[in-house]
């Protein structure tokens with residue numbers, strides 16, 4: 001600084017900073033404890049909106065429903081990124097600043113710690129009575145006796161090497177605390193790295209597979225697919241998987257009557273064209289194939305429905321996935337027969353695994369198991385809007401160009417079918433048959449690279465944290481010297497180097513031990529005297 | 536015994552525990568009233584005399600001053616009675632939890648919904664308090680702890696009560712047990728830490744001239760140290776619960792270890808706030824009162840997470856957040872929005 005001033009004497013006013021100084025000042029601010037604290041609080045604050053506003057990444061349906069319900073707020077929220085809080089630049093800014101602060105804070109600390117490890121405990125301060133926890137006593141032992149005992153008592157700690165006739169002992173313990181602190185903070189970085197790898201190079205996908213069918217692991221098999229930004233299609237593992245059978249156990253009694261328990265998919269899979277293997281896929285027991293995890297997360301019914309058109313030709317036939325709406329597995333579904341002639345036919349309605357009916361409730365399902373399966377749907381004819389090339393959800397019927405099929409007398413017409421039944425649509429539009437019943441499984445398939453790194457990171461962080469919170473670094477000094485009367489004056493002091501530490505009892509114990517040993521030695525000597533006396 | 540029988544027994548035991556806590560609170564308040572009649576102290580060092588005796592804390596603030604010996608004996612009696620009743624209440628409370636677990640078919644850990652979680656959480660608050668009582672000489676804290684436990688228990692019974700139901704399949708995992716046990720223990724310790732931080736703020740505002748209950752409360756420096764110890768215990772347990780056991784379970788059940796689900800987000804918010812609290816204790820200008828405020832914010836986020844968030848957000852996959860959705864497919868909602876062409 002002095003050099004710079006001399007070079008440009010006129011340009012400086014007091015308090016003015018050069019650019020380099022400004023940078024250095026900013027760096028010091030950024031890496032200060034206070035900034036870290038404020039950034040941590042900011043992070044907590046910034047995470048809140050994402051828990052209250054539906055997030056597209058977490059639940060896209062909820063998010064779009066919310067957006068439909070709030071047309072005024074939606075554009076504003078969209079600009080602020082409030083539907084994807086954890087991917088927004090402002091959220092990233094906070095954790096990136098925190099990361100930089102962390103690195104800037106801890107690289108120097110590591111250096112300081114390495115040096116401290118190699119150096120000796122500090123010399124005994126001249127005035128021990130200035131320390132908050134100190135004590136003195138007098139004894140008629142020699143200083144050397146006291147110091148030797150102090151060394152023995154403090155043997156577990158690092159003791160400063162001193163020349164033999166020094167008048168004090170300086171000991172230090174708990175240096176590992178700082179190691180714990182360093183390990184914790186470095187591990188936080190490791191966790192963040194592992195998390196970043198997982199979100200950049202991994203993917204999450206989901207698919208519904210009808211039992212008896214299978215999937216091969218390529219993009220077309222997925223119903224939804226969320227890749228990280230650096231995930232490429234070629235990273236997909238090469239395997240296929242068939243769901244051969246599916247078992248559910250239904251609770252038929254007790255308070256949980258009607259719930260499904262213990263559902264198991266018996267799957268057969270093969271990787272890279274290798275030998276097929278079998279696995280019992282259950283909730284909480286995923287199957288790992290290569291780098292890919294396959295998870296069973298749901299199940300439901302797929303009624304086999306056949307639609308014949310007005311010409312008597314089969315326009316649609318096959319298992320159709322219905323989505324369960326409640327614990328009794330009343331399920332909602334849509335059947336589309338775009339090939340039906342002269343008019344396309346669509347069905348929309350419910351499936352009931354154990355159908356029942358009362359006047360008050362209308363149709364409902366008593367039980368999740370398929371004891372008395374039935375469908376109850378409404379039929380539509382017209383243009384299903386599938387030719388326009390727009391993508392369309394298979395679970396939604398586009399009703400803009402269709403008309404509801406009614407009985408010839410104008411009363412309501414429903415396709416109400418028990419298993420095996422057929423009903424003719426009015427006006428010769430065709431017929432619908434409930435042929436059979438299949439089941440489906442919802443599989444979640446994902447790659448999460450870096451998850452072991454993340455796990456190792458948090459475990460190390462926890463270990464570091466334990467060290468940092470429970471190791472109590474302390475320094476202890478004992479000084480003994482002859483005073484004018486020829487007694488030995490002993491001064492003892494203990495210094496707590498971590499917050500939340502109370503060393504008063506440590507000091508008391510040390511004092512007691514110093515004096516106790518003195519007593520003991522005295523007693524031993526006395527005993528020896530006694531034993532010697534008879535002679 | 537039938538499951539319904541166990542459930543009824545559990546409900547009766549909860550009621551019994553509530554009555555015992557209430558009686559304990561009355562006894563502890565009686566202790567305070569009697570202590571007040573004993574002459575007002577100049578310097579309040581009751582906790583130090585309490586420290587020596589552990590259970591026998593009901594020593595007046597002015598143990599040395601010559602006062603009515605009868606009152607002093609009565610005070611000690613009420614204090615001991617209060618703690619004894621608290622101990623009994625904890626036993627009955629634990630029994631209620633046990634019955635609740637046995638009432639489920641199959642038997643299971645009793646934390647399937649918010650009612651059970653609150654029941655377990657309050658049990659652990661009271662239990663941890665009793666365990667730490669001797670070690671940290673906490674008898675002065677008893678009225679507040681019992682008051683908090685009783686209020687939360689009433690909240691659980693009156694507002695959160697839900698009939699017993701088995702866990703959904705996804706919740707049926709050993710990692711869930713580990714995750715929730717750790718989360719509940721941490722919650723209990725954080726709550727005790729929060730109580731001591733509130734008392735710290737009150738006491739440090741009043742200073743040495745504090746009267747009434749606050750006169751029995753330790754000096755601010757000791758309260759501060761106590762808060763730190765409780766938080767230092769709770770924080771690693773919480774870290775383990777929500778950043779290790781929770782993600783492992785979430786990965787096995789849902790294929791992702793972290794999904795920014797509202798429960799997860801709030802668990803992280805709590806963690807970050809407490810990390811800030813620990814930082815604050817080492818930061819000039821933040822020690823003391825500001826740090827204590829952070830501890831209180833922390834405990835607020837904690838309780839908000841498993842009581843409040845459910846009323847603000849319905850996207851949580853965590854089952855006890857939505858007692859009605861006990862069906863097997865938590866993802867069904869998501870499916871509806873996806874397009875399959």
Ligand code: HEM
Pocket residue numbers: 031032033034036098099101102103105106181185188465468469499809810813814816817
């Ligand atoms: C990702 C962000 C961070 C997290 C989650 C975090 C968390 C923590 C936790 C939980 C502690 C308590 C352990 C203990 O008391 O020893 C702690 C201590 C500490 N942190 Fe951080 N920290 C972060 C960033 C930082 C940064 C950026 C700095 C540098 C300014 C920093 C400096 C410290 C120091 C010096 C301590 C020791 C305090 C003491 O001696 O008690 N931390 N941190």
